[in-house]
Amino acid sequence: MELRLANVTKRYGTGAAVDGIDLTFASGRTTALLGPSGCGKSTVLRLLVALVSPDAGEITIDGRPLAAEDIEALRRRVGYVIQDGGLFPHLTAAENVTLMARHLRWDPARAAKRLDELAALTRFPTDALARYPNELSGGQVQRVAIMRALLLDPEMLLLDEPLSALDPLVRTELRDDLRAIFRSFAKTVIVVTHDVGEAAHLADVVVLMRAGRVVQQGPMATLASAPADPFVTAFLATGNGGLAAAAETRR
């Protein structure tokens, strides 16, 4: 599966959140969308699952333009985890994960089996599956949200700032787990982050954005060694405990 944004622009009010962007996400790799807050990286994710539609340009899926009737099918092929997880408070962890299975009338045994697989994959404690979201820790919420996004075995997984709401210790642990998860299921992953260290740790390829445009894309090492712009060097410097990153985390 190949998703492509071709010369896409999306405006909110007067400003352009995404400004004539050209990006292709091909299978098998983990891409980090990196940049300061408000640079348009979350909007890119929302465009990819058609939660917002472009004002100009085109989104293509496997080379064909995305049609309105394909949107629900697309969303089932692309798992999307919003910031803070977006778990439904009226459902337990297990019910959150298997919501789509109920909608699609899966056999309960099949849903239970899939739930076990996902809990193992995300290292989620099975005894916490019966808990409601307000009884889970921040790290557990993210894991449940990822399990829910992976239920239908999508070809692509989109994560919006999966680590931003966590305290440092949990954050490091989940970051390492995320890397293991991405490796083990070997599919296309796009992670939105403002943290250079996270991007370097999780992603094969980094797309650095600024003010709705792509500044440079490539492996982190290339960005560091051959920056396309002084902004690249300046932004990568925030990764070493720079004040900008710290300030942004507290946003």
Place this chain on the structure above:
Amino acid sequence: MNRTLRGALLAGLVGAAAGCQASGRPVVVASKSFTESVILGEMVAALVRGAGVPVEHRRQLGGTEVVFRALETGAVDVYPEYTGTLTKEILRKEVADRPLADVLAAHGLRATKPLGFDNSYALAMTEARAAALGIRRVSDLAAHPELRLVFSNEVMNRGDGWPGLRARYGLHHEARGMDHDLAYRAIASGGADVTDVYTTDPEIHAYKLRVLEDDRHFFATYEALLVYRADLAARAPAAVAAFERLEGRLDNPTMIGLNERTKMAGVAESEVAIDFVAANVSDKAIGAPRQHPLSSIAARAGEHSALVLLSLLAAIALAVPLGIIAARLPRLGRYVVGAAGLLQTIPSLALLVLLIPLLGIGSPPVIAALFLYGLLPIVRNTHAGLVGIPEPLEISARALGLPPRARLRLVELPLALPYIVAGIKTSAVIAVGTATVGALVGAGGFGQPILTGIRLNDFGLILQGAVPAALMAVGLEALLGAVEKRVVPRGLRPPDQAR
């Protein structure tokens, strides 16, 4: 309402009534909401029953407007009325150039000959106060503009009541409207000085009142008679023959005595009626079957819960979808919520009177009114619950690939459920309280003992209606609270109640 439409509706209702009687509908006697009318209604019922005709008495069905409308539409077959009320109020425009009997015939109605007594209006004040001020005649009132006047609500507004009286006598007093029986209590307690009385009221003696002479002959005569549907003569001639035997049998002292037995001595109307009829009119008359107080409370509870539950279920069935539509289509939604709010501002009595021509008397108009009142809290809460769903949850539900209807069923309605249940609770409590006015149009319920209690100045009887109504409201709220506990998942409750 326009005349043709009204005619068509009436024809429909009459047709429906005719259809009913073919299947053996009993003769329906009605009475207005005061003791004398109830006693006369009981007499008619006892005589008809004695003639072997099935009969039903809708006691204290309502005021003149309600009962006459019910007679016209065929929901009622016969009730006691007064000549003055017919000629001065109900049929005032029509009797100007035609005899009363012709006008009644044009309405499909007939009247018996007068029963014998004249229950006219008069003004009265306490003997002590009247003596102190030297007031004997109504015209003497003009010299005392400081006197406080209270009138029963009918007299307050009718052409042959206070407006005409004040013009005839040139009075400039302020007057307030009040329930007739409460007005007596206001006079007795010194809260008011002058009130209207009916000349057969036993209170005139009991409260030591001086009836003021109507020196300018304003008040019309109010001879009692029975008005009945013309078709009754063909349908149940034995019934008509039976109640016609009351003609000329009741003079003023007799009627005052009968009223006194109920109002002052606390004897039930049915007993007063059968005693009189059996001794003076017909030894074949059969009194109303006696009811145990507990079984009557149970009957009231049954009527009351039926009113509340039927209207509440109907309100839920319409209001939840309306709330969903309002949340989906914000522009239309404003009008939906606004219209439901507007309905709530209509006073319950006014709404009932508006509904009577459409739905007749008894429980249908009351259920319809409670249903309309119940809409707003549920519509508003459903709307608020759906609109208040946090955006990230909406986005998550859409991003999963759930189609709109599944989102509504699996995510949005469950999240809005606590609000919806709260709205239902509000509607339920409103319905229990408002259903008490149902007694004014013959729907029974706990309003019935309250109404009778006010009429008979029987505090115990008022409590017999008020206490169970309050208990029902509290109980229903507790029941819905338990339902809420079951249907609202733990994750949606505040954390301190979560476990």
